[in-house]
Amino acid sequence: MAEEVWVGTWRPHRPRGPIMALYSSPGPKYLIPPTTGFVKHTPDKLRAPAYSFHGAPTLLAENCSPGPRYSVNPKILRTGKDIGPAYSILGRYCTKTTLTPGPGHYFPEKSTKHVFDSAPSHSISARTKTFRVDSTPGPAAYMLPVVMGPHTVGKASQPAFSIKGRSKLGSFSDDLYKTPGPAAYRQTDVQVTKFKAPQYTMAARVEPPGDKTLKPGPGAHSPEKVTVTKPCAPIVTFGIKHSDYMTPLVVDVE
Secondary structure, eight states, X not given: OOTTTSOTTOOOOOOSSOOGGGSOOOOSOOOOOOSSSSTTOOTTSOOOOOOOOOOOOOOOSSXXXXXXXXXXXXXXXXXXXXXXXXXXXXXXXXOOOOOOOOGGGOOGGGGHHHHSOOOOOOOOOOOOGGGTTOOOOOGGGOOOOOSSSTTXXXXXXXXXXXXXXXXXXXXXXXXSSOOOOGXXXXXXXXXXXXXXXXXXXXXXXXXXXXXXXXXXXXXXXXXXXXOSSSSSOOOOOOOOOOOTTSOOXXXXXX
């Protein structure tokens, strides 16, 4: 009859592993900080400003003030005396007579250089007696501070940069393997392994062979004087112009 109380195949048994119900806990004995008030407020919540109310002040047992027993002038207000203007008559002031210079004591023509702009004027004086024994340094003994660069004195200088040379150690040109580069090899002529292209040379002008003796020109000959093939030289005359279309002039001679 006891087996019929349980439904299904589940029956009470010992747990296979540890569970929390087997261990005892202290229970809710930890105090959670409050979210109200100012003292011991929870740190994870925003705390609003807190104000306190003071009790009523206690009355003094004995009054040590004299009270309104002072006699104040009724004409004196908080802004001053409330009276009309009053005048008084005094004696004449005694003035001391001092002698002042007249207009003739002044020289306005000499004040031109003090009133108006004028060029600087210099004077040459004699050499002082203490010049020879003067041991003060001259202008060349002082060195003025530089006004350019990062080491200026009394002035703000701009940032200065320096350009350093390229280091041979660790640079791209550093030969770690110590092997010869492409420029260390001699280039082979292309015409050694391939067909050689035609080559041309330009020589000087070549003169044809011939006689270099002086020959007479056309003006050196006189063909009109030649009588070898003819009895005489050709003779040219100028006559009247004849035309085949003009009637000849016939003159009757008796």
